[in-house]
Each structure stands twice: as C-alpha cells, then as structure tokens.
Amino acid sequence: AQKITQTQPGMFVQEKEAVTLDCTYDTSDQSYGLFWYKQPSSGEMIFLIYQGSYDEQNATEGRYSLNFQKARKSANLVISASQLGDSAMYFCAMREGLGMRFGAGTRLTVKP
C-alpha cells in the first residue's frame, strides 16, 4: 500500500512570499505519479500539479512547482508569490488501487 506523509499541519506565509509544503511518500511501484490538490473552505478538491516518477524535470504550473527528489521519496510543493486566495488545505496524493490515497493535508494561511 502507498503511504503519504505531510508533516506540517499548518503553515503561515506572508503575501507575495514563497512557501514550501512538504510531502514524503512510500511505494513499491516502479511507475507512479504524485499529485497535489488544493481544497478551499468551499470543499472543492482542485487539481494543481502532477509529477510522474520517470519525469526528468520537476513539474511546474504557473506559480506552482514541484521539488521532486526521487531518491528521498519527497515531492514538495512550492508556491511562489503567495496570494490571499491561496489560503486553503493542500493535499499530496498518489493513485492507490482504483482510487487516490491522500496525505493528512497542510492548512496554509496567507497573511496580508
């Protein structure tokens, strides 16, 4: 079974600064993908970024980038130039069986 660990229950960041949200994982699969989702208080689970285990470059998507270190089994999300609208829960996830296994999440609060 996959295991996802997010060790930061809550994080604060000043508006316009960058923040890194940590994620480590454990899997015996050779080919796998790592996903990050954002969940605002409204409840919607919004897909942010994906990293494949065989991708040679770190994924980037606008202000989001993924610091993928395969040997360390870590896939940290970096959000640059934080905005007030970035305040939300952030989940790291992997496909497991037919569904997704999510980490416990990190609640990010952006301060004005």
Next chain:
Amino acid sequence: ETGVTQTPRHLVMGMTNKKSLKCEQHLGHNAMYWYKQSAKKPLELMFVYSLEERVENNSVPSRFSPECPNSSHLFLHLHTLQPEDSALYLCASSQEFNFATDTQYFGPGTRLTVL
C-alpha cells in the same frame, strides 16, 4: 458547464428520507468515482465506475446505492442514512481507472447533513 459538476451543493435530510446526489463530468472521461470526506478523516473511496460498469465497491453500507446510466453521469442514492453519514461527498472522474499516472478531477462536492 466545464469540468465536474455536482448537485445539490448542500443537503439536509432526515434519517427516513430518500435523496439522490448527482454528478456530471464534461471531460470525456471513462471513469467516475464517489468519495466520502468526513471531518478530520482522509478521503474514503466509495465506488468506482468504468464505462458505466461498477469496478469497485469498498464495503460501503447498502443504504448508499450508486447508479451510472452513462459515462458522463453518476448518481448516489441515499436512504435511511445515519447521522454519522454526514460528510462531504465528492465525485471525481479520470480518463481511465487503472493507470497510476492518471489524474482524477473532482467536483465541488455535496455537503450532506443527516439529522
């Protein structure tokens, strides 16, 4: 409409009521999912459909009954629920159901309260 839509967004029901949750995906995907998210618990996969056929049922009580009439629509029929069934119910879709690298896209969820 784009992405994955869910109705209603909020639902309050008594234990003896019968209601249905609706999900529609506009992404041309072949697989659809129901998840339950309870307070302070990780998401739980409930049902998986691939091309309208159920491929997984994660030991969900029979008071939850899914229906997938076509690859774009998914329903969750609810009857005689318990207060502990109060949760956020999320629908998702993906291109296929069995690829480790396939992204699941979620709807906005239905927040269900059972009185």
